[in-house]
Amino acid sequence: AQKVTQAQTEISVVEKEDVTLDCVYETRDTTYYLFWYKQPPSGELVFLIRRNSFDEQNEISGRYSWNFQKSTSSFNFTITASQVVDSAVYFCALSEANTGNQFYFGTGTSLTVIP
Amino acid sequence: DVKVTQSSRYLVKRTGEKVFLECVQDMDHENMFWYRQDPGLGLRLIYFSYDVKMKEKGDIPEGYSVSREKKERFSLILESASTNQTSMYLCASTPRGTIRNNEQFFGPGTRLTVL
Numbered sequence: 024a025q026k027v028t029q030a031q032t033e034i035s036v037v038e039k040e041d042v043t044l045d046c047v048y049e050t051r052d053t054t055y056y057l058f059w060y061k062q063p064p065s066g067e068l069v070f071l072i073r074r075n076s077f078d079e080q081n082e083i084s085g086r087y088s089w090n091f092q093k094s095t096s097s098f099n100f101t102i103t104a105s106q107v108v109d110s111a112v113y114f115c116a117l118s119e120a121n122t123g124n125q126f127y128f129g130t131g132t133s134l135t136v137i138p
Numbered sequence: 139d140v141k142v143t144q145s146s147r148y149l150v151k152r153t154g155e156k157v158f159l160e161c162v163q164d165m166d167h168e169n170m171f172w173y174r175q176d177p178g179l180g181l182r183l184i185y186f187s188y189d190v191k192m193k194e195k196g197d198i199p200e201g202y203s204v205s206r207e208k209k210e211r212f213s214l215i216l217e218s219a220s221t222n223q224t225s226m227y228l229c230a231s232t233p234r235g236t237i238r239n240n241e242q243f244f245g246p247g248t249r250l251t252v253l
Contacts, residue, residue, distance in 0.1 A: 068244035
């Protein structure tokens, strides 16, 4: 079973629109970590955020915000006022405290921001 | 800034060839990883290493081996390349400490085509 599900394969928005990228995870551990990465066309994954399972506070960083809800096992990512430079593939990832050193990545969501 | 470099951005090899993919990081990180990225499958861990000469299998080690003779360098080896190993290969590293809660720093990737 997929531990991290990113149901949206591709999303297109017009510049300045808001967009939310969904991430649903599955784990039995009580201690775990969630991550978001951005992969621009250059190919290099760039770390965006880490959240541990004990910290459900939502976070905002500029135009980016993250909504962590343990009740629905979701860690969604919203980009406000999207820009062309936001066009990339975004990956959500999970690591668990009790199952070694694996990172489980979702299949990614390809975001295209149309000028 | 952490720099993770990979020896080639694009590589074309023939079936049966022995292929070496090199990864070098310049921040003295103990932990290094090799992933392959395929459409619809996200990133899958092939091998990782938490110290020189140490290695552990990831999810899909079959057909691959690795070498970590120096701390800064982690090599992925395809002993006899096959067409189903055509993929994007990503190297990553993390600093000392628990792998599971550290963000991973990625290289730009090597797109390997096996004919």
